[in-house]
Amino acid sequence: MSVVARNLTWGLKRKTIVRDVSLDVAPGETLGLIGPNGSGKSSLLRLLAGLRRPVSGRVEINGQDIAQVSRKALSRQVAFVQQSASTDTNVTVADVVRLGRTPHRSALSGWSRADEASVAEALDRVEMTSHSKQPWQTLSGGERQRVHIARALAQAPRVMFLDEPTNHLDIHHQIEILRMVRDLDLTSVIALHDLNLAAMFCDRIVVLRQGAVCACGTPQAVLTRDTLRDVFRVSAQIDGAADTGRPHIRFSAG
Structure with a gap:
């Protein structure tokens, strides 16, 4: 879209x-x-x-x-993934991802096989299937971000x-x-x-x-020395990555 x-x-x-x-x-x-x-x-x-x-x-x-x-x-x-989120509620990884199905369900509808399949697919896409029953509070920062993204994916955006x-x-x-x-x-x-x-x-x-x-x-057109100086107020050397040609920025110490 x-x-x-x-x-x-x-x-x-x-x-x-x-x-x-x-x-x-x-x-x-x-x-x-x-x-x-x-x-x-x-x-x-x-x-x-x-x-x-x-x-x-x-x-x-x-x-x-x-x-x-x-x-x-x-x-x-549309799905939105914020910087970070926390909760004191005792929930599992799967519980968090299930919240992504809310837009597709009515107040009276029960949990369906399609809902469960969407949650399972979302967890698989972020490689968190093995953590589905793990308590949210025990996850690392990177794992939590993966779960945030899985919840967004469960919305089928x-x-x-x-x-x-x-x-x-x-x-x-x-x-x-x-x-x-x-x-x-x-x-x-x-x-x-x-x-x-x-x-x-x-x-x-x-x-x-x-x-x-x-x-x-x-990136090649935008990330220039002039832009970095004028917008970010830093001096930098711009190199091209050997494998992709995309710019790589090395900031000056002074």
């Missing part, structure tokens, strides 16, 4: 956080959102996912204005939005999770703070500064 945003603006009180943002995401594409802290990445992601309503502008998913779609119907198409899904994880789990997301047959938009990970796993990148788009294109 495609995602199109046109002239999105949103803010709190007198502060504008997202400023006149327009972008297009092609079906099956992985789009990265990068920018300094406070640049509006998380807010834009929530606007695209329909979790916030813009002050002005619109979002279309597969040509349909999401403002005209019910929350439940939108949840059958066509579009997935992820807000810094690698935050606080070690580099092994960061790469593991982003590779898994990239390989899913979905349209995905990912807010990231690690520029090298964005270069490695995103088809295109949008750079935000003070809530507005200041650059958009392939």
